[in-house]
Amino acid sequence: MAMKDTISNKLQEAFTPESLQVVDESHLHEGHAGHRSGGETHFRVYIVSAAFKGKSRVDRHRMINSALAAELAGSVHALAINAQAPGEG
Template sequence: MGIAEQIRDRLEEAFQPSELSVLNESHLHAGHAGHDGSEESHFRVAIAAPAFGEMSRIGRERAIHKALGKDIMGAIHALALEIRV
């Protein structure tokens, strides 16, 4: 299972989102710092879930990082987040 699928699975389990998009943008960063050639280094996530309603922006980002876990966060270089309630 690739990293994009792992991200999707963990976010669905943690937040039961009404909307979720996980895009692998690694190909856009070929040759840049942080691109290790694995084609799984840069991701963009758009997520909407009621669970984020009472959280600050920083709280939402921390919750996503926690849900993804140290293994995924340590394996990727960049994670762009678009978070909505």
């Protein structure tokens, strides 16, 4: 399974989001630290979930990082996160 799909599935399972977009930005980082041939190293996540209501930005990022701990410890080098509760933004 592609890493993008793995990330999407784990976030769907953990947060039941109203909206979720996972973008593979690895091609933008060719030649940079952490880039590997074949990509799937740099991702951007846009997620809207009620699970984030009342949580700080730092807490939201911690929640997502925890859900993706195995991926972040493995082949994912960078993860940019935009996490909101419904009605924000």
